Amino acid sequence: MADVITAKNIVKTYGKGESAFSALKGVDLTIGEGEVVAVIGKSGSGKSTLMHLLALLDTPTSGSISVNGANASQMNRKKVDRLRNDEFGFVFQQFFLNGDETVLSNVVLPLKIAGITPRERKRRGLEVLKAVELDDKANSKASNLSGGQKQRVCIARALINNPKVIFADEPTGNLDSQTGSKIESLLFSLNKKKGITLIFVTHDPDLAKRCQREVHIKDGKIVSVTVNKAAGKRGSK
Amino acid sequence: MKYRDIIRTANSNLRKSKLRTFLTIGAVFMGALTLMLTTGVGQGLKTYVDEQVSAVGAKDALIISVKTEGGGPVSNDNPKDYDPSKKQASADFTNPPMLSAEDVAKIEKTEGIKSVQLFYPVAAEYITRQGQGKFLITATQAVDGLNQPLSAGKLVDNSSDTSQITIPPAFVGKLGFSNDQDAVNKKVAMAFKDSQGQIFEIPVTVVGVQEKTLIQGNAANVNDATMLAAFNRATAGVPDFQRNQYAYVVGKFDVNMSETDLKALKDRLAEQGYSASTLEDQLGIINNVINVITVFLAVFAGIALAAASFGIVNTLFMSVQERTREIGLMKALGMGRRKIFALFSLEAILIGFWGALIALGAANIIGRIGSKVAANTLFKDFEGLELFSFPTRAMIPIIILIIVIAFLAGALPARRASRKDPIEALRYE
Ligand SMILES: Nc1ncnc2c1ncn2[C@@H]1O[C@H](COP(=O)(O)OP(=O)(O)OP(=O)(O)O)[C@@H](O)[C@H]1O
Ligand SMILES: [Mg+2]
Numbered sequence: 001m002a003d004v005i006t007a008k009n010i011v012k013t014y015g016k017g018e019s020a021f022s023a024l025k026g027v028d029l030t031i032g033e034g035e036v037v038a039v040i041g042k043s044g045s046g047k048s049t050l051m052h053l054l055a056l057l058d059t060p061t062s063g064s065i066s067v068n069g070a071n072a073s074q075m076n077r078k079k080v081d082r083l084r085n086d087e088f089g090f091v092f093q094q095f096f097l098n099g100d101e102t103v104l105s106n107v108v109l110p111l112k113i114a115g116i117t118p119r120e121r122k123r124r125g126l127e128v129l130k131a132v133e134l135d136d137k138a139n140s141k142a143s144n145l146s147g148g149q150k151q152r153v154c155i156a157r158a159l160i161n162n163p164k165v166i167f168a169d170e171p172t173g174n175l176d177s178q179t180g181s182k183i184e185s186l187l188f189s190l191n192k193k194k195g196i197t198l199i200f201v202t203h204d205p206d207l208a209k210r211c212q213r214e215v216h217i218k219d220g221k222i223v224s225v226t227v228n229k230a231a232g233k234r235g236s237k
Numbered sequence: 238m239k240y241r242d243i244i245r246t247a248n249s250n251l252r253k254s255k256l257r258t259f260l261t262i263g264a265v266f267m268g269a270l271t272l273m274l275t276t277g278v279g280q281g282l283k284t285y286v287d288e289q290v291s292a293v294g295a296k297d298a299l300i301i302s303v304k305t306e307g308g309g310p311v312s313n314d315n316p317k318d319y320d321p322s323k324k325q326a327s328a329d330f331t332n333p334p335m336l337s338a339e340d341v342a343k344i345e346k347t348e349g350i351k352s353v354q355l356f357y358p359v360a361a362e363y364i365t366r367q368g369q370g371k372f373l374i375t376a377t378q379a380v381d382g383l384n385q386p387l388s389a390g391k392l393v394d395n396s397s398d399t400s401q402i403t404i405p406p407a408f409v410g411k412l413g414f415s416n417d418q419d420a421v422n423k424k425v426a427m428a429f430k431d432s433q434g435q436i437f438e439i440p441v442t443v444v445g446v447q448e449k450t451l452i453q454g455n456a457a458n459v460n461d462a463t464m465l466a467a468f469n470r471a472t473a474g475v476p477d478f479q480r481n482q483y484a485y486v487v488g489k490f491d492v493n494m495s496e497t498d499l500k501a502l503k504d505r506l507a508e509q510g511y512s513a514s515t516l517e518d519q520l521g522i523i524n525n526v527i528n529v530i531t532v533f534l535a536v537f538a539g540i541a542l543a544a545a546s547f548g549i550v551n552t553l554f555m556s557v558q559e560r561t562r563e564i565g566l567m568k569a570l571g572m573g574r575r576k577i578f579a580l581f582s583l584e585a586i587l588i589g590f591w592g593a594l595i596a597l598g599a600a601n602i603i604g605r606i607g608s609k610v611a612a613n614t615l616f617k618d619f620e621g622l623e624l625f626s627f628p629t630r631a632m633i634p635i636i637i638l639i640i641v642i643a644f645l646a647g648a649l650p651a652r653r654a655s656r657k658d659p660i661e662a663l664r665y666e
Contacts, residue, residue, distance in 0.1 A: 035548060057569055058660050078573060085571025092663060096566045112246075115239045115570045 003069070004165055004197050005031045005054050010063030012049050012220075023049040025220040026063070033164070036198040036231070037192050038208040041217035047201045048093070048169055050217065054199065055088055055167045056080050085114050089158030089196075091168040095150045099143030103134065106142050107156045114161065128156040132186065148179035155186060165197040166190070172207065185208070238576045245582040246338075250556070261545075261552040265592025268542035269639050273600035274625065274634060275538050279627035281608070285522060288621065289450055290520045294384030297492040299503070300519070301344055302485040303334040304512040304517030335482035337503070343509055349489040349502040354381055354395070354461070357468035358484050362428040363435060364404075364457070375456040376402065376427065378464045380487050380516075385458055390445025391418035393460035400428070400463035403445040405455045417446040427459070429467040432475055439466050461497045479639020488513070542639070545592070546646035549585050553650035557581065557657075564654050565662020571638065578655040586640055593639040600626055 012024040023046045031037055031054070039047045052058040052221065053065060057073050065072045067083060075083070089110075097106050107129060108121040116124075129135040132152040137145065142153065151171065158166050172180030184207060190196050200211060208214040214226040238246075251258045326417030335358070336344075345353050356378050363371040379385075379393050385403060393401040404412070404420065414420040426438040441463055449455065472480045490502060499515075506513045557564070564577060613625040 052660055058658075081571040081573050082567065083571075090569060092569075093567075094663075096562060098563060098665070109567070110570045112242050113238050113567065113570055113576075115242075118242075 002033050002168060003030050004033050004035075004067065005029075006066045006069075007050075007060075008053060008064045008066075010050075010060040010065065012046075012053060013061040018197070022061075023220050024053070024060070027165065027222055028235075029054070029215065029222065031165075031197060034191070034195040034197055035213065036188070036200070036211045036213040037213045037215060038200045038202055039215045040202055040205065040208045042203065045217045046220040047217055049220075051167055051169055051201045052106060055090065055165075072196055085110060086161060087164045089159050089161065089166040091151075091154050091166065092170045092171040093173055093201075095154055097142040097150055097153060098209070099141065101142060102139050103129065103142050103145065103153055104138040106153060110161045119133060124160055124188075127157075128159045129153075131159065132156045141142075144208035148175055148182070151175060151179070151183055154185070155183065161192070162194075163196065165199065166194055166206060167199050169201045170199070170203075171205065185198075238572060238580075240579075242650070243576065243580050243583060247580055249320065250560075250580075251584055251587060254556070256645040257552055257555070261307040261548045261588050262592045262595070263588055263637065264545040264548035265643065266596045268538065268545040269593045269596035270603075271541045271597055272535065272538035272635055272639075273596055273627070274551075275531060275534035276631055277600060277604050277625035277627050278534070279527060280628060281604075281622075281624045281632055282527045284626050285622045286520065286523050290517055293516055293520070295380045295516055297382065297489050297494075298380050299350075299488045299490060299506075299513045299515055300485055301488050301506060301511050301513045303336055303340070304507060304510050305334055309460065317503065325437075335484060336486060337478070338481040340511070341481075341483065341486060344486065344488055344511060345508070346510065347488075347502070347505055349490050349494070349498070349505070351491065352489045354487040354489070356483055356487065357464040359429055359464060359467045361467075362430060364402075364408065364412070364425055364427050365438070366423070366425045369411070372408065372411055373426070374408070376459045377456050378465075379458040379460055381489065383458075383516075384417065386448040386450060387445045388448050390421035390443070390517070393444055393458055393463075393465065395461045397460060398462055400427075400439060400441040400466055401444045401460045402441045402463065403447050403458045404443055405457055406446050406449060407455060408457070409446055420446050424626055427463065427467070429471050431471045431473065437470055439463070439470070442599045445627050451522055542642055546642050548645055549588055549646035550649060552588070553581060553585055553647050556584070556651070557650045557654045560654075561662045564657050565659045568657065569663060574655040577657075579652045581651035581654045582644055582647045585643045585651070588647075589640040589643025590636075592643075593636040596639075597627075597632060597636065600625075 001099050005056055007029045010024055011022060012021045013020050015021055027050060029050075029236050039050055041047050050059075050084045052059050054068065056065070059073070067087075072080065104122065104125045108125040111124060126135055126138060132155055134149060134152055134156065137149065142150070145153065155171075158168075166187070171187065172183055175183065187198060188210065191198050198211075200207060202208060208226075209228060212228060212229055212231045214228065215222055216224045216226070257494075263623050296543070341353060341355065344350060361376040364374040365371045379395060381395055383392075385392060387403065390403065390405065393403055402425065404425075409417055409420050412420070412425060414423065420443050423443050424443055425443055427441050428436050428438045430436055434453070441459065447458065488506075494502070503513045567577065568574075604627055608624045612622065616622045616624065
């Protein structure tokens with residue numbers, strides 16, 4: 001099994017001089033292809049910061065991050081943009097949907113950025129909406145959906161480019177437990193069926209237990225890693 | 238993102254905040270309209286003057302007069318030494334220094350001058366016709382080859398021995414003619430004063446009726462024979478040295494003479510103490526005045542456009558601020574800086590484009606109405622004067638200019654958008 005993302009001794013310091021604050025203080029982490037990893041820790045422990053760094057949304061103050069064996073600091077901005085657009089899918093803590101636009105046009109945004117034709121966008125958009133059981137809402141305004149539906153739209157958007165890795169920052173954080181577990185099942189099934197690597201950021205121990213690996217983080221450091229043998233097998237590809 | 242999608246997205250973003258977009262386009266519209274109208278007036282007047290100038294003809298004529306020191310009444314502010322070799326400007330405006338017979342001979346001998354036409358310093362008192370009243374008239378001696386648009390008949394002939402005149406349209410009815418054609422080949426009389434102050438009349442044949450033009454105004458044209466006859470009677474008994482005096486003469490040169498050769502000819506005349514200018518030189522002054530007015534008006538248009546560009550800057554900054562999260566999301570999903578920049582500057586360009594386009598439409602309508610109104614009132618007498626003119630050749634650069642200004646105004650907010658850190662943007666509440 002190949003490693004998708006490797007982080008070596010990454011440090012992230014915000015601010016300078018007196019007010020400097022290190023959100024990450026030397027983190028080593030390797031994520032394998034098809035793996036399901038949970039990053040768990042208290043609020044302010046540095047989970048989101050770590051996720052942003054792994055997803056190349058931000059650059060570490062020191063240390064290195066490699067994606068598919070290539071060092072990210074050696075890639076130009078365009079390459080990084082393309083990598084995020086092609087291979088990563090994002091589910092953010094907030095929905096970040098454009099309420100004025102239709103569900104379909106929200107979902108196809110990554111394809112629009114990729115420069116794919118409107119026809120192909122529509123075809124693939126309807127396909128992923130079907131996968132999240134929202135194809136009947138394709139032409140509704142995004143603002144008219146319920147919270148759970150919105151989160152499913154976000155997952156559809158994360159799926160539309162057939163990503164290799166999905167980053168999900170508290171995907172169930174602001175949903176009721178029933179809707180939350182539905183969303184979780186959806187994501188786990190994607191891992192099983194398509195072998196998509198999942199990286200969860202959460203402070204929910206129940207969700208973490210369902211993952212193959214739990215990475216416990218505290219004050220910017222990894223304090224322990226738990227391997228859950230019982231958790232679902234890795235997707236094969 | 239494909240450029241087609243960028244255009245579409247920019248357009249739909251503009252549509253999302255309709256009122257703001259509308260007001261910003263309105264500001265651009267006002268600036269663009271001002272600029273177009275001022276340019277339109279400048280173009281309209283210039284086209285008219287150019288037409289008039291080229292209609293005048295006589296491109297091979299130099300109007301030659303005495304070059305005067307100081308050019309007018311003696312100014313006491315900066316006294317100059319008396320120089321007996323130079324003609325002095327008369328203290329009386331109405332009596333400019335005159336060319337003598339010797340001067341004329343010198344001008345004739347100047348290299349490049351083919352012939353000299355004398356202009357007799359006599360002024361008509363009035364024009365009349367049997368059974369009609371006496372009317373004041375300004376009559377000018379026709380320059381050889383001068384073109385005068387006519388509504389009937391033909392131009393006066395300087396080679397003819399008989400006295401001829403073309404009359405301005407206003408005199409047709411006054412002199413009792415039923416129409417323009419009726420006046421042709423009829424006899425009228427022109428009156429002059431002799432040296433004793435006695436009025437005398439000479440018979441003149443009307444050969445044509447003029448159209449009113451900017452340059453000729455309401456002056457009648459007479460041929461050499463008319464003025465010579467009047468001059469001979471008016472100066473009968475005056476000694477020759479006093480008699481042969483001319484305010485100006487017209488020297489003919491080769492029409493194909495180059496600009497530099499013409500300049501050299503003027504310099505040769507200047508060296509001998511004569512000032513010389515072509516009809517185009519004299520009419521060119523009108524164009525200069527029009528240019529100055531146009532530039533002056535364009536300054537106001539520029540101010541309006543500057544205000545409009547601040548409107549664009551403001552609108553886009555607000556838009557960037559409001560859409561921070563959207564921008565952050567697009568960047569997180571892999572949209573490059575350049576495309577984000579393109580997206581926002583395109584919004585500015587579209588604002589400029591629509592503002593300019595609507596302004597062009599409005600300018601055309603206002604111009605058409607304005608031209609018609611002006612033609613019927615202010616410029617009633619100027620046949621063919623179109624006050625506003627909007628040739629594409631002049632309007633396309635204006636539209637491009639406005640789009641460029643809009644782009645420049647949008648560049649700063651667009652740059653700010655393109656530089657937004659996706660993380661910051663996504664954290665933004
Ligand atoms: N831009 C920034 N400037 C200064 N400090 C920051 C910045 N971003 C994050 N931090 C700090 O870094 C630490 C880690 O933040 P991070 O968002 O990674 O926490 P988290 O583990 O995701 O918390 P939560 O569960 O509440 O989302 C926090 O103390 C936060 O205040
Ligand atoms: Mg967080």
